[in-house]
Amino acid sequence: MAGRVTSVDVAARAGVSRSAVSRCFTPGASIAPETRRKVTEAAKALGYRPNAIARSLIAGRSRMIAVVVGYMQNQFYPDLLDRLARELQARGYHLLLFAASPEGDSDALFPQILAYQADGIILASATLSSALADECNAAGIPVVLINRTTDGTGVSSVTADNVNGARAVADFLLAGGHRRFAYVAGTAASSTNQDREAAFRGRLAEAGIGEVLREDGGYSQEGAAEAARRLLTRRDRPDAVFCANDHMAIAFMDAARHALGLRIPQDVSVVGYDDVGPARWPSYALTSVEQPVEAMVDIAASALLDRIEGRETAARIARVPGALVVRSSARRPAAGIMTIDGRDVWTP
């Protein structure tokens, strides 16, 4: 039962005071080399580790970050979580994971996050209500939103540059010679969906395309498959479809091919957003705007820890650019594609 060893035991064995033991484990504390040696030795012999819980109590900081995720089927979120856990670990923090129901029991999470004295909170979901973010913010807990923004002030957010990303998609499809467009939407209330949709439509409108068909896929694969059925059986079938994310785009492609017998991109071009792992799988070879997980996590972690550790007090709004990665799910324009690091990228 090495777990029950306290600093008193170590102090006794090393023949010093508890303070000395404490100092030995406190970076930058003043302690004589000889004392340190004795303590270290005793600690090792006893299997002693300072109790982080007790430490938190004193410090008033737990070094734990609450991370709330919603939908784990979309590979973007597992990737995010993985990077987040590593990044926080590397910075000496730990990740307390909360799974939120899509509906919004997320309010029940607030007391728990508070109770555990989380030093900060990361909300990683396009669809979660902003109520939780606002509550935490009001309670003085630094908040970072990933993949969505909110109107509330004081809340940091890290998103892709959805506006430029969606514009690039429009340009790309126009350059490919498409004329009849459709958009498969995610949850309408999410800022990410709104930004992507508005920018896509806006750019098309500038090019003189007023009509863009629309179906709601609600960020789900079932929704996207249903959207495909509806859109692609119309007489005036669209020849280019932009799905609000890859997760839907994949289901859309499958429905188009396997349920409807269409060829991609000959019969219809499909573009997604996120550039998740499955987009690279040869069966899909999905053209998609990347959402650079690593950069987003770095920024989110820095924004959060800068506030927690008092280096910064203002909320930070970051928009991270991502390349439009060209594969074969959409007709390739004759020009404007460059190969960078072995990846075909749209650079008009």
Add this chain to the structure above:
Amino acid sequence: MAGRVTSVDVAARAGVSRSAVSRCFTPGASIAPETRRKVTEAAKALGYRPNAIARSLIAGRSRMIAVVVGYMQNQFYPDLLDRLARELQARGYHLLLFAASPEGDSDALFPQILAYQADGIILASATLSSALADECNAAGIPVVLINRTTDGTGVSSVTADNVNGARAVADFLLAGGHRRFAYVAGTAASSTNQDREAAFRGRLAEAGIGEVLREDGGYSQEGAAEAARRLLTRRDRPDAVFCANDHMAIAFMDAARHALGLRIPQDVSVVGYDDVGPARWPSYALTSVEQPVEAMVDIAASALLDRIEGRETAARIARVPGALVVRSSARRPAAGIMTIDGRDVWTP
């Protein structure tokens, strides 16, 4: 700053002692209805929540479970994590997430898990070294392994019934009339891979098939694609391939079709293990043995909490059966397939 309210503040406002406040939030403590009312009211007005950290310090239990995951690209793990978080939340526990490198800095995790006084630990990875499990176990922290077993005593584990699952795959492929078999292995050292491989080979041997080709895919998609290239360009190409998991089976199928131009299942049958989401995607329609996440999580959580809460002291070894779900990545035998709940299942 509602977060900084303590029981003293509530006590003062309610005109009672700190003890009374404590009792109000302790289920089953003796407190007068009137006192409870006053305290509840004051707490609500002040936005007070008992500090879980301080509580943990006294109780010697943190109500936190450390969960260590390795590889998040394989959709099985995000699904597992999602269920795990919900299940633990529902039982009043919380999940402290650790991402382990495949190599094994997992030893560096031990001190951290200890420091945070995790009440238990769940290792969810087929490949993690068992050193961490043994250390925790030795330190008196209950351990549950998911998706692998270990020789160490005192460690609980929950796995699929890999032996019967792999046997079913052999039977199924034999019934489909196949004669030349191959196995794409996961990490050779993992118990899961060993069980699946041995049972698959064993069953084939019983049927008089002595030779089974083998390639190591190391549980990675790159490895599986490479395995496909090697196996399927041989002159004596196998006509049936069992991949140690779906994650590899998918890459194997993609390589077979897109790099090698083969048809599935006409040229080669492919079967996987796990029945993850992508196995159901029409592009793959992968025949696979399911690994029932929900049941596995229920059992793992119960096994862990029963030990933590002292209801049981012995380690539990659970093997959860899963159906062989028949889709179209492998030739279908003429008989032995039943439709249950809209799913085709191999029931010879």
Add this chain to the structure above:
DNA sequence: TTGAAAGCGCTAACAT
């Protein structure tokens, strides 16, 4: 039923 007092394991002033 209630309050006073002790203490969970640790760190941070403060002396020395």
Add this chain to the structure above:
DNA sequence: ATGTTAGCGCTTTCAA
């Protein structure tokens, strides 16, 4: 550089 003292916020005997 080291030990002593006083808590961090809470629960829990122990009396009353």
